[in-house]
Amino acid sequence: MASGEDRLIERYFRPLARDPAALGLSDDAATIKPPAGCDLVLTTDGVIEGVHFFADDPAEAIARKALRANLSDLAAKGAEPIGFLMSLALSAKADEKWLAGFAKGLGGDAETYRCPLLGGDTDRTPGLISVSISAFGALPHGTMVKRAGARAGDLIVVTGSIGDAALGLALRRDPALAGRMRLNEKERAHLAGRYLLPEPRIALAEALREHAHAAIDISDGLAGDLTKLAAASHLSMRVESERLPLSTAAQKMIAADPALLETVLGGGDDYEILAAVPSTALPALQGAAKSAGISLSEIGKVGEGEGAEIIGPGGGAIELLCPSFSHF
Amino acid sequence: MASGEDRLIERYFRPLARDPAALGLSDDAATIKPPAGCDLVLTTDGVIEGVHFFADDPAEAIARKALRANLSDLAAKGAEPIGFLMSLALSAKADEKWLAGFAKGLGGDAETYRCPLLGGDTDRTPGLISVSISAFGALPHGTMVKRAGARAGDLIVVTGSIGDAALGLALRRDPALAGRMRLNEKERAHLAGRYLLPEPRIALAEALREHAHAAIDISDGLAGDLTKLAAASHLSMRVESERLPLSTAAQKMIAADPALLETVLGGGDDYEILAAVPSTALPALQGAAKSAGISLSEIGKVGEGEGAEIIGPGGGAIELLCPSFSHF
Numbered sequence: 001m002a003s004g005e006d007r008l009i010e011r012y013f014r015p016l017a018r019d020p021a022a023l024g025l026s027d028d029a030a031t032i033k034p035p036a037g038c039d040l041v042l043t044t045d046g047v048i049e050g051v052h053f054f055a056d057d058p059a060e061a062i063a064r065k066a067l068r069a070n071l072s073d074l075a076a077k078g079a080e081p082i083g084f085l086m087s088l089a090l091s092a093k094a095d096e097k098w099l100a101g102f103a104k105g106l107g108g109d110a111e112t113y114r115c116p117l118l119g120g121d122t123d124r125t126p127g128l129i130s131v132s133i134s135a136f137g138a139l140p141h142g143t144m145v146k147r148a149g150a151r152a153g154d155l156i157v158v159t160g161s162i163g164d165a166a167l168g169l170a171l172r173r174d175p176a177l178a179g180r181m182r183l184n185e186k187e188r189a190h191l192a193g194r195y196l197l198p199e200p201r202i203a204l205a206e207a208l209r210e211h212a213h214a215a216i217d218i219s220d221g222l223a224g225d226l227t228k229l230a231a232a233s234h235l236s237m238r239v240e241s242e243r244l245p246l247s248t249a250a251q252k253m254i255a256a257d258p259a260l261l262e263t264v265l266g267g268g269d270d271y272e273i274l275a276a277v278p279s280t281a282l283p284a285l286q287g288a289a290k291s292a293g294i295s296l297s298e299i300g301k302v303g304e305g306e307g308a309e310i311i312g313p314g315g316g317a318i319e320l321l322c323p324s325f326s327h328f
Numbered sequence: 329m330a331s332g333e334d335r336l337i338e339r340y341f342r343p344l345a346r347d348p349a350a351l352g353l354s355d356d357a358a359t360i361k362p363p364a365g366c367d368l369v370l371t372t373d374g375v376i377e378g379v380h381f382f383a384d385d386p387a388e389a390i391a392r393k394a395l396r397a398n399l400s401d402l403a404a405k406g407a408e409p410i411g412f413l414m415s416l417a418l419s420a421k422a423d424e425k426w427l428a429g430f431a432k433g434l435g436g437d438a439e440t441y442r443c444p445l446l447g448g449d450t451d452r453t454p455g456l457i458s459v460s461i462s463a464f465g466a467l468p469h470g471t472m473v474k475r476a477g478a479r480a481g482d483l484i485v486v487t488g489s490i491g492d493a494a495l496g497l498a499l500r501r502d503p504a505l506a507g508r509m510r511l512n513e514k515e516r517a518h519l520a521g522r523y524l525l526p527e528p529r530i531a532l533a534e535a536l537r538e539h540a541h542a543a544i545d546i547s548d549g550l551a552g553d554l555t556k557l558a559a560a561s562h563l564s565m566r567v568e569s570e571r572l573p574l575s576t577a578a579q580k581m582i583a584a585d586p587a588l589l590e591t592v593l594g595g596g597d598d599y600e601i602l603a604a605v606p607s608t609a610l611p612a613l614q615g616a617a618k619s620a621g622i623s624l625s626e627i628g629k630v631g632e633g634e635g636a637e638i639i640g641p642g643g644g645a646i647e648l649l650c651p652s653f654s655h656f
Contacts, residue, residue: 003548023474026560028401028545029371029465031472034362042446043357044413044462048453073356087374087415087460118370125376127455132415134372134462137357144359146351217356220331232354 005122012103019083019116030118032082038138041079045069046132049091054172055129059098060105061196062131067109069219070135071200072271076217078145078209079137081115081202087132089125113202139209147232149214150276156237156300157282159201159272159289161194161245162222166267167253167260168195181256187249194247198271207288208275215275221266223320225274227308233276237308239300241265241318265310266320276302333450340431347411347444358446360410366466369407373397374460377419382500383457387426388433389524390459395437397547398463399528400599404545406473406537407465409443409530415460417453441530471537475560478542478604484565484628485610487529487600487617489522489573490550494595495581495588496523509584515577522575526599535616536603543603549594551648553602555636561604565636567628569593569646593638594648604630 009025017025021032034040047066049055067084074081086106094102110116115135168191171177178188208215214233218225222244230237246254246264254260277285282298289296309317337353345353349360362368375394377383395412402409414434422430438444443463496519499505506516536543542561546553550572558565574582574592582588605613610626617624637645 003552027405027475029369029405029407029472031367031369031405033367033469039359039361040368041357041359042413042464044415044447044460045449046415046417046451046460048417048451048455050454051451077355077357077359079357085370085372085462087372087462089374089376089458119372121373121460123374123376123379125456125458126378127376127458128453130417130453130455130458132372132374132449132460134413134415136370141361144357147355224331 008099008122012099013117013120016103016107016110016117019118021083022116022118025119035138037141039141039144041074041077041137041139041144042134043070043073044132044134045073046130048130049128057196059101063102063105064109064197066131066133067106067115068198068200069271070133071113071115071202072198072217072219074135074137075201075205076145076215076273077137078143078205079139080205081113082136082138083116083118084133084135085118086120088120088122089127089130090122091125091127091129094129113200143209145208145212145215147214147216147229150229150233150235150302151213151278152235152302152304153279154213154276154302155279155282155298156239156274156302157277157285157296157298158245158274159204159294159296160199161247161250162270162272163250163264163267164191164194164247165198165269166263167191167250169267169269170263181253183249183252187252190247191249195269198269200271201273201294203292204273204289204294207285208273211281211285212275212277215273218270218272218274220268222270222274223265223310229274229276230306230308234306236303236305237300238303239310241310241312243297243299245295245297262320336427336450340427341445341448344431344435344438344445347446349411350444350446353447363466365469367469367472369402369405369465369467369472370462371398371401372460372462373401374458376458377456385524387429391430391433392437392525394459394461395434395443396526396528397599398461399441399443399530400526400545400547402463402465403529403533404473404543404601405465406471406533407467408533409441410464410466411444411446412461412463413446414448416448416450417458418450419453419455419457422457441528467537473536473540473543475542475544475557478557478561478563478630479606480563480630480632481607482541482604482630483607483610483626484567484602484630485605485613485624485626486573486602487532487622487624488527489575489578490598490600491578491592491595492519492522492575493526493597494591495519495578497595497597498591509581511577511580515580518575519577523597526597528599529601529622531620532601532617532622535613536601539609539613540603540605543601546598546600546602548596550598550602551593551638557602557604558634558636562634564631564633565628566631567638569638569640571625571627573623573625590648593646
């Protein structure tokens with residue numbers, strides 16, 4: 001007699017576990033033969049209802065965000081995805097419809113990013129829904145792009161645009177804000193979408209491995225993650241706020257309320273990549289980014305000394321009340 | 329400025345992450361070079377407050393149980409532990425004292441079982457405490473002991489004793505039961521301890537790899553997991569209840585209330601290993617178990633046909649209302 005968990009796995013998750021390593025989710029563990037000469041890169045990230053997503057977010061988006069947060073870590077380290085394990089805590093709210101949407105989102109992204117579900121653990125909880133994912137990637141031995149490794153003189157680059165997700169979250173909390181900021185529907189939808197569904201920069205993994213000295217994925221805000229990147233290399237990093245890549249929606253909001261620059265710099269959920277790159281390698285990295293359809297902006301420089309600074313339009317460092325986003 | 333999460337990691341978890349692969353928990357991911365010629369075995373298991381442990385269980389025991397549940401999966405597959413990732417959701421209840429106890433338990437077991445903390449993710453939750461662990465093991469290529477693979481004529485063996493944890497849980501829910509069953513303090517403590525702290529049979533991993541055709545770790549009750557093991561090999565498995573290894577405490581409780589046999593056979597949290605072994609290999613496996621200080625009992629046989637049966641003292645199959653423990 002199959003238990004409730006078995007039936008749920010059979011119906012929703014076994015169809016996603018087509019990779020031979022997953023053994024059809026019918027064993028106690030998955031098994032992989034690591035690619036020869038490769039290191040494995042291991043990361044874990046979880047999302048919790050009411051903390052990282054709203055209870056009424058679409059289940060499909062919750063699944064995708066949970067997986068993408070992990071893929072973003074792999075991308076920043078230069079790793080190609082191999083697969084993932086998932087530990088799922090489901091409240092009564094997670095009914096058949098919710099589970100069908102969740103499995104659809106998860107399966108779609110697993111396919112898009114070639115990161116198959118290898119195994120998992122599913123439990124009912126009297127508490128909140130949570131999704132913990134551990135993702136695995138591979139790269140040639142010794143080539144992981146670390147946080148440490150930047151050199152004085154390196155250029156600081158960032159993918160995509162910064163702050164959209166944090167502004168999207170602000171709009172989610174205060175829907176009237178879009179009207180006060182005179183955002184058009186396209187701009188509002190852009191910010192909302194960037195909060196709901198990050199874009200892991202997996203397509204840039206190989207080029208980062210080849211060209212970057214150090215990298216981090218921006219999950220807790222540019223300011224805080226720049227500080228971590230600088231500290232890991234025991235060097236200083238100085239970024240010019242005027243060079244930051246901002247969407248037109250973000251530019252409009254900051255123009256209307258300059259205090260929102262704090263949200264842009266210190267908010268979470270960007271899932272862009274911040275990297276230190278030697279100037280000689282910048283053209284090659286830019287070429288790879290262009291081929292991958294990912295914008296790449298040079299925003300600052302690595303120097304001697306310690307600490308991270310974001311220089312405002314007036315030439316002085318911008319002081320942030322809360323430079324790093326934390327749920328604590 | 330360090331966030332609350334950073335401070336917490338620094339204080340409680342960085343001291344546990346001494347393995348070079350963990351990069352001092354100061355990067356986005358861990359990296360390991362898999363042992364040459366080996367496959368990796370990947371498993372994940374989570375525990376949730378109020379579901380898998382009681383809110384007032386010692387934090388030290390919660391950490392150890394969470395890790396040990398994963399180690400038990402690795403052991404059953406014949407894998408040697410490499411390390412683990414942990415995703416932690418902490419409620420307000422998880423104060424400094426709780427965290428210190430948790431880290432102590434986790435660190436102690438990571439050392440005992442040579443399974444270092446490689447990375448993690450920590451969040452505050454407005455909900456219940458939960459701990460999700462993904463553990464990794466290694467074994468020579470192609471040697472993972474699967475659930476499938478038993479052959480007709482194989483003997484069925486089980487480690488340790490069965491049902492103690494389920495009876496320990498019953499005592500936890502109804503403390504007066506110990507008195508009604510006339511358990512002495514040693515017997516009561518034995519059952520309580522077996523519920524609180526499973527013993528992963530890691531020391532038997534190599535011998536299982538060498539001698540077992542198929543294996544599963546018993547986490548949802550012998551009856552249900554025997555059914556899974558039989559189904560995976562498309563064979564029948566028949567176990568004699570009189571040969572089941574029962575502790576003296578369990579024997580006493582079943583003698584007082586025969587209905588408790590249902591709890592013993594269908595309860596959860598045994599974390600013993602159930603395996604199908606060719607009769608020619610049994611002496612070698614028994615020798616290895618003896619060397620490791622783990623008892624091993626021959627309890628039944630694999631035959632043609634399908635299905636799992638537990639034969640009672642009268643010679644007929646025992647019918648269970650709920651052969652497999654499920655939190656659903």
